[in-house]
Amino acid sequence: MSSAAPYEMTRTPETCADTERALEVGELHIAALIELPDDSPLQRVLYSNEAWERGVTLPEGASIFGFWKRRVPDPGEPDTHALVSDDEIMDLFEQLGESDQDSKIVFRYLLSLLLLRKKRLELEQRIPPENGERAKLVMRQKVKGGGGPLFEVIDPAMDDEAVAQGIEDLGRVIALDLNS
Numbered sequence: 001m002s003s004a005a006p007y008e009m010t011r012t013p014e015t016c017a018d019t020e021r022a023l024e025v026g027e028l029h030i031a032a033l034i035e036l037p038d039d040s041p042l043q044r045v046l047y048s049n050e051a052w053e054r055g056v057t058l059p060e061g062a063s064i065f066g067f068w069k070r071r072v073p074d075p076g077e078p079d080t081h082a083l084v085s086d087d088e089i090m091d092l093f094e095q096l097g098e099s100d101q102d103s104k105i106v107f108r109y110l111l112s113l114l115l116l117r118k119k120r121l122e123l124e125q126r127i128p129p130e131n132g133e134r135a136k137l138v139m140r141q142k143v144k145g146g147g148g149p150l151f152e153v154i155d156p157a158m159d160d161e162a163v164a165q166g167i168e169d170l171g172r173v174i175a176l177d178l179n180s
Contacts, residue, residue, distance in 0.1 A: 014072050018051035023072045031070050031088070035103075037061035065104065066092045090120060090141070097151060105154050110166045112139055112153045117167075124150065 014023045023029055023046060030052040034043040042065055047056055058064070068091035089111055096108035115121040116139065125138040135155040141148035158166065 014046065016048040016051050017045040018047055018054075018056050021048065023048065025072050025074050027072050028069060029072070030067050032056075032067040033065040033092075034058060035063050035065040065107075066095055068092050068095070086115075086118060086120060089115060094151070097153075102156070106156045106158070106166070107170075109137075109153055109156050109158070110163070110170050112137065112151075113163065113167055114170065115139075121151070126155075127152075 015021065016023060016029070027048070029049055030047045032045050032047065034045050036043065036059065068088045070085070070088055093108060093111040093115060096104050096111070099105065099108070112121060116123060120142060121139040122142055123137060124140050127136040127138065129135045134157065137153040137155055139151045139153055141151070
């Protein structure tokens with residue numbers, strides 16, 4: 001995935017991709033973003049916990065871009081059409097911290113800006129580039145009572161226009177309310 005390309009994601013039914021079993025309302029399971037070898041959009045795929053623990057088979061050349069735990073929403077609850085809740089965004093943000101792939105660094109950086117805007121993270125410090133390394137942002141997770149964990153976020157050195165476009169694209173994809 002090119003860092004300049006808009007982020008796209010396809011929605012899938014509330015069905016385990018491995019067993020094809022419909023997931024029950026309230027069932028805890030794994031949602032994964034699958035990156036295909038061509039330039040297809042990221043594909044959101046769901047797996048029952050049992051299938052995930054057993055090990056899932058991906059299409060040839062595909063890889064897991066990221067994953068998070070979620071529950072199947074109650075159809076009676078208001079539908080915001082979001083693919084990913086705030087808690088799921090935070091889980092994905094934390095998980096992507098382990099990657100050194102450029103596409104994941106950019107994606108995590110954009111997630112950190114969304115979480116900052118949604119007041120889930122706060123900026124503690126900006127570390128300038130040194131010794132050939134990129135600049136970093138030090139973000140603190142906001143938790144009740146203060147003292148949330150710190151996260152380092154690599155700054156991919158995107159210009160303001162690219163950041164604004166990336167956040168807009170990402171917000172549209174996961175149906176975020178960017179005003180909250």
